[in-house]
Amino acid sequence: MAADxxxxxxxxxxxxxxxxxxxxxxRMLGVSAGTLNEAMRLLTSRQIVxxxxxxxxxxxxxxxxxxxxxGNAVLARExxxxxxxxxxxxxxxxxxxxxxxxxEHASDEHTAAMTAAIEKMSAAIDDKDVLxxxxxxxxxxxRVADAVRNELLRQLYASLLDLxxxxxxxxxxxxxxxxxxxxxxxxxxxxxxxxxxRHDATAVVExxxxxxx
Numbered sequence: 001m002a003a004d005x006x007x008x009x010x011x012x013x014x015x016x017x018x019x020x021x022x023x024x025x026x027r028m029l030g031v032s033a034g035t036l037n038e039a040m041r042l043l044t045s046r047q048i049v050x051x052x053x054x055x056x057x058x059x060x061x062x063x064x065x066x067x068x069x070x071g072n073a074v075l076a077r078e079x080x081x082x083x084x085x086x087x088x089x090x091x092x093x094x095x096x097x098x099x100x101x102x103x104e105h106a107s108d109e110h111t112a113a114m115t116a117a118i119e120k121m122s123a124a125i126d127d128k129d130v131l132x133x134x135x136x137x138x139x140x141x142x143r144v145a146d147a148v149r150n151e152l153l154r155q156l157y158a159s160l161l162d163l164x165x166x167x168x169x170x171x172x173x174x175x176x177x178x179x180x181x182x183x184x185x186x187x188x189x190x191x192x193x194x195x196x197x198r199h200d201a202t203a204v205v206e207x208x209x210x211x212x213x
Contacts, residue, residue, distance in 0.1 A: 002031050006059070010048050015063035015116040018050065025059060045142065045158045047178045086163065087165045089159040092212060098157050099204045102147035110147040111197040117143050120132055125182045133182055140189055142198065 006029075009019055020024065020198045023191045040059070050060045102110070117140035124133035139163055148154040188210050197201035 001033055003028050003042050005029055006039060006043055007048050010043075010061040013061040015061055017061045019059045019061060021058040029074070041142070042162065046162070047155070051209050087160050087163050091157065091164060094153065094157050094160070095212065096205065096208045097150075097153060098145060098148055099192060099196065099208050100201055101153065102144045103149055103150040103201060103204045106147035106196050106199070112145065113143040113146065114140060114193050114196065118186070118193055121182075121186050121189065125179060125186065126178070127146075130182075137185065137189065140193075142191075147196070153166075 006019065013019060020028070022036060022040065026033060029036070033038075035151060039050070040051060044051060047062050050062045052058060052060060106114075118135050120136035121133055121140065124130075124136055138161060142158065144155050145154050145161070148157070188207065190206040192204070192211060195207045
């Protein structure tokens, strides 16, 4: 709801227009700082807003490219099972080029963000929190995408992640998930992180193959 409200505010504004500070928007929407930060992550990945630090900074309306408008139009659609199936197929096909691009260009900052997501996955297993584990898993893939230099590839993949996550995570959370299964998924994602951090293309291919198995 916070992301939808800021999206509408951005659409009513000129590109580059300041929408307010994060704190001003948080108070206006009546949400927590954590909720606003998650909304900002989503909106910056969709290039709906731009965050600028320092004096005079804040949240600004972004100029949306044709690709971004198309992606957001897809996300705004009522999602049916056929569309979700198609999205999963395309996302699966993009996993390897995404991971290889990330391995080539990932900085220490990128790998630190991926590591933080892995740590949240591990903590969720300890807490037996399936929903948090799923959120952290999607967040990990989002942080991998952040390292991708190919803008078209990154935007398409990010849109697919948002579409699949928003449409399936509630149903997935209701499904019984055992700790052993979660630990196995954690180790697969950890192997992908190590491969990317080492810029090891061969290890990336192996990790993605395990992920899709």
